[in-house]
Amino acid sequence: MARRTTVVAFPGAHGQSLAGSLEQPPGDVSAYALFAHCFTCSKDSAATVRIARALAERGVAALRFDVTGLGESGGEFSQTNFTSTVEDLVSAADYLRGSHQALALPIGHSLGGAAAIAAVERIPEIQAVATIGAPADPWHVQHLLAPIRDRIASDCKAELSLGGPTFLIREQFLQDLAEQPQQRRIRELGCPLLVMHSPQDEVVGIGNASDIYKRALHPTSFVSLDGADHMLTRQDDAAYAAKILAQWASRYLDATRQPARLLAGAGGHATSDDVLRPPPTTAACAFRARSTPPRPARALSTGQPTGAPPLKPGTSADGDQHLTAQPETRSHIMTTTDPAALETDRNRIRAEHLRPAGRRPASSARGLHHTALLSSDVLTTVRFYQDILEFPLTELIENRDYPGSSHFFFDIGNGNLLAFFDFPGLDLGPYAEVLGGLHHVAISVDPQRWQHLVNKLKQNGIDHVIHSEVSVYFRDPDGARLELIADPLGEMYGHQVL
Structure with a gap:
């Protein structure tokens, strides 16, 4: 008796017809699996077909199907998003439960892997889940949209081509990506997880697999698909993945087994709360895509440099719209002042205490050892400061003053360190500027490197304000205000300050 492929169709969450192919074993079925394909792919992509059929040869029936608006399924792709993909997976599980047997093993490739993880909490019979080349956060896919982000911002939609058909992407797609609590889903997955990833994956980097593994509770397994590309285009790579997957799953795919709800420790460690994305804006097309996890959803000030006119929430100094700047929730009482009297006081203090360079005593200090800020999520902070600002992480140790807290450091040049604590x-x-608190941290960089970093802020959709052509102001993921200044150490805007 040979393996057989059956063409199926079932209704989606919104009534659209979803087209699928059910790969059935030549003999008895040990369990049913569901394959979620990659972003803009289909049920007929090479990796999807090969893995589904290889599983069937090993006794696991595998349903592969097209999500809404792709392949042979109905609906408009432009109306879909990550949430609708998860709903399609739930609809496929409903079909299997009603027509065959409850879904035991969802498998997801690339963004489909993130969707498979997200669907677990909505499908109670799942006994295990596997990902192949999956991002740790659905937000990762937005880097593919970099060529059309400006068009989406201005027109609320844009066409995207990834080397094949053209797809219409609307603003709501990005908004939906930004709202996904994926870190919580991974941490609370509650069933065995297999993470498969190639170290050579150039579309979704291997670091995503590490992030997933560290956040998930045991039993979590990792298998390296060494030498494979992201799409598993070589038949041997897909066959190897299927063989390992079937062998791993056999330990958990038992119709009499209760779905596991895990209490064991994490593969690395469970992290703190999700990095919350900003809520969808009510202003049309005001969304700005970001390639790093955005700051927590808390009230932040607009981040304009001292002396600049107040900015309206949602605008930058040059009038460009942006989403993340919001009004401060902490109000400050402003009293009437006398500028002339303040200038007199300033001159008096300068005359009494400021000495010429040649007459100043040597400082008692050797330098700034480190400045310590607070972090809500260690990984997010590391990605921001090391990957975007290019400040190397130099150490990550336990904070002796608070159980579970981390103390970590970044090299900001000249023997100086920028440090952080987290407090799980x-x-x-929320971040606030108060007496005794932080106003901003100014870090000097070479002029050419300054322009390079400004370009990276733009590329990553990070709101910023340029002042005097040598300073750029912006905020880190937790709202701390930063300045990169192209002036040398000891100089500022033509003044010798040291």
């Missing part, structure tokens, strides 16, 4: 489980509240 402690609600620190």
Whole structure:
């Protein structure tokens, strides 16, 4: 008796017809699997077909199907998003439950892997889940949209081509990506997880597999698909993945087995709360895509440089719209002042205490050892400061003053360090500028490197304001205000300050 492929169709969450192919074993069925294909792919992509059929040869029936608006399924792709993909997976599980047997093993490739993880909490019979080349966060896919982000921002939609058909992407697609609590889903997955990833994957980097593994609870397994590309285009790579997947799953795919709800420790460690994305804006087309996880959803000030006119929430100094700047929730009482009297006081203090360079005593200090800020999520902070700002991470140790807390450091040049603490489980509240608190941290960089970093801020959709052509102001993921200044150390805007 040979393996057989059956063409199926079933209704989606919104009534559209979803087209699928059910790969059935030559003999008895040990369990049913569901394959979620990659972004803009289809049920007939080479990796999807090969893995589904290889599983069937090993006794696992595998349903591969086209999500809404792709392949042979109905609906408009432009009306879909990550959430609708998850709903399609739930609809496919409903079909299997009603027509065959409850889904035991969802498998997801690339963005489909993130969707498979997201669907677990909505399909109670799942006994295990596997990902192949999956991003740790659905937000990762937005880097593919970099060529059309400006068009989406201005027109609320844009056409995207990834070397094949053209797809219409609407603003709501990005908004939906930004709202996904994927870190929580991974942490609370509650069933065995297999993470498969190629170290040579140039579309979704291997670091995503590490992030997933560290956040998930045991039993979590990792298998390296060494030498494979992202799409598993070589038949041997797909066959190897299927063989390992079937062997791993056999330990968990038992119709009499209760779905596992895990209590064991994590593969690396469970992280703190999700990096929350900004809520969808009510202003049309005001969304700006970001390639790093955006700051937590908390009230932040607009981040304009001192002396600049107040910015309206949602606008930058040059009038460009942006989403993340919001009004401060902490109000400050402003009293009437006398500028002339303040200038007199300033001159008096300068005359009494400021000495010429040649008459100043040597400083008692050797330098700034480190400045310590607060972080709500260690990984997000590392990605921001090391990957975007290019400040190398130099150490990550336990904070002796708070159980579970990390103390980590970045090299900002000249023997100086920028340090951070996180405090898991402690609600620190929103960032605020108060007496005794932080106004901003100014870091000097070479002029050419300054322009390079400004370009990276633009490329990553990070709101910023340029002042005097040598300073750029912006905020880190937790709202701390930063300045990169192209002036040398000891100089500022033509003034010798040291």
